[in-house]
Structure formats: C-alpha cells, structure tokens
C-alpha cells in the first residue's frame with residue numbers, strides 16, 4: 476500500500492433542513508408499513524437470521540481490457556445495501572461478515588446503505604465492519620439510507636473507527652508493482668451532483684493500472700466511463716428485488732428497478748469500462764422474487 480489519504484467532512488449535511496425532513500417523513504411511513512409492520516405481522520420470524528439462506532454467494536468474472544497481466548486474477552468481494560435495522564438486524568451481521576471474509580478476496584468493497592432507518596444500530600454496524608479483512612483493504616461509501624437519520628454521525632463513526640470511508644477521495648495501492656487506485660463518491664441523488672463528485676474523485680486518480688470507483692448510485696457509471704474508470708461498483712437498486720422475468724444472472728431481467736434506473740442489476744459494459752450493480756445483501760422490505768440477496772466475489776481478468 477502506498478498510502479491512505481482520508482478526507483473527512485467533505486460534505487455539508489443538515490438533518491434539520493426541510494428537504495431532509497420530508498425525506499425522513501416518507502421513509503418513516505415506508506418503514507412503519509413495510510419494515511416494522513411486516514416484521515410484527517410475522518411475529519418476528521422475518522427478522523431472525525437464517526444461516527445459509529438469507530443471501531447467495533455469487534462468483535463473477537469481469538474482463539477488463541486494459542488490465543495488466545500482473546493484476547489478472549485480482550479478486551474483490553462486493554457487498555452493498557446491508558440495511559441494518561429491524562429486518563436485517565445486528566444478529567445477521569456475523570453471518571454477513573463471515574461469508575465475506577471466507578471468500579478471501581484481495582480487496583473488499585462495501586457500497587453503502589449500512590443503516591436502514593435509524594442510527595440506533597450504528598455501533599453494531601461499525602463493530603461488524605471492523606471485522607471485515609482483506610490484504611489490500613476494505614473500502615466503504617455511503618448510501619441514501621445512511622442519511623435518513625444523521626449522515627454526519629454515520630460518516631464520523633466510520634472515520635473515528637479508522638475505517639476507509641471514501642467521501643470523494645481516493646486511496647492508492649500497490650500490487651505486484653502495479654498501481655491500483657480506489658476512489659469513492661459521497662452519496663448524491665441528483666445526476667449533475669453525481670457527475671461532479673465523480674469528476675472530483677477521478678481527478679485525484681493518478682495514472683493507475685487499475686482505476687476502481689465505488690458509488691452507491693449506479694448512474695455514476697455514466698460519468699465514470701467517460702473519465703476512464705475501469706470498474707465501477709454500485710448498489711442502491713437491490714437488483715429490483717421483485718422481478719417479473721429473470722434471465723438468471725443477466726441484466727435482461729424486468730423488475731421494479733426498471734422504473735427509474737438505467738442500470739439495475741449485474742454487469743454492464745461500455746467500451747473498456749465495466750459496471751457491476753449488486754442486488755444487495757439486505758433490504759428494507761421483506762420481499763424478493765427471482766432476485767436473491769447476494770454477496771459477490773468478482774475476479775478481474777483480461778481476455779485481450
């Protein structure tokens with residue numbers, strides 16, 4: 476590793492502003508009906524961990540045309556959308572951590588939505604994230620749900636714990652004498668802001684042999700590919716959760732995420748750039764049809 480350049484507090488967030496209050500009110504309604512309501516209706520059954528059944532462990536090979544031979548075979552474990560709260564509870568976390576670590580990847584990336592609705596479980600989340608381990612490090616970005624309660628508090632907890640939370644900044648790594656740059660953008664929902672954040676982050680990437688970007692919102696890929704990012708990892712869509720058709724493992728599935736998202740699930744390519752969208756390891760409502768939760772081990776290769 477060459478060095479880690481942590482930059483905290485690069486965003487301004489007021490939990491008291493009007494827009495935030497409206498978002499939180501809408502989320503409170505969803506939470507009461509679809510999360511807490513569903514868990515209570517099930518007598519708590521939906522909130523109990525089911526080891527080996529709560530999520531799939533998937534393996535994907537991603538071909539990156541620009542990848543040097545020395546980095547072929549590099550592996551990344553990708554998790555997204557844990558949504559720790561009343562449905563995915565702190566009791567689920569040891570199983571998630573154990574499954575991620577058991578994959579023994581070179582690097583772990585976690586692309587946001589740690590919190591579901593309330594920061595009450597934040598200490599348990601931080602403890603669990605500290606247990607993730609990989610030789611090239613573990614890197615995090617925040618998602619929209621991380622801001623529902625108090626995003627600044629979430630960011631501060633990650634940084635205080637020494638976790639590599641990326642907030643429009645980058646980390647340079649060295650692997651077999653090749654340079655890898657991992658960048659991560661802060662959560663934004665406006666496409667213009669996403670593009671600005673990607674630009675600011677990619678501008679910090681030196682001439683790397685592999686440029687990796689973590690972004691909760693998959694639409695970051697549009698700006699990332701234009702700026703030569705090799706691989707973007709995202710979540711946010713939960714793969715659609717409810718699919719009407721499923722060409723298993725392919726992006727051709729039609730589901731809820733097709734309303735509003737260009738990239739919903741799995742692997743996308745444009746020129747030499749690739750995007751992988753995780754279906755998420757958790758969710759905020761307890762329904763998945765033809766779209767299991769997942770932890771994914773990505774193996775990077777070059778077929779050229």
Ligand SMILES: [Fe+2]
Nearest residue numbers: 556588620711
């Ligand atoms: Fe999410």
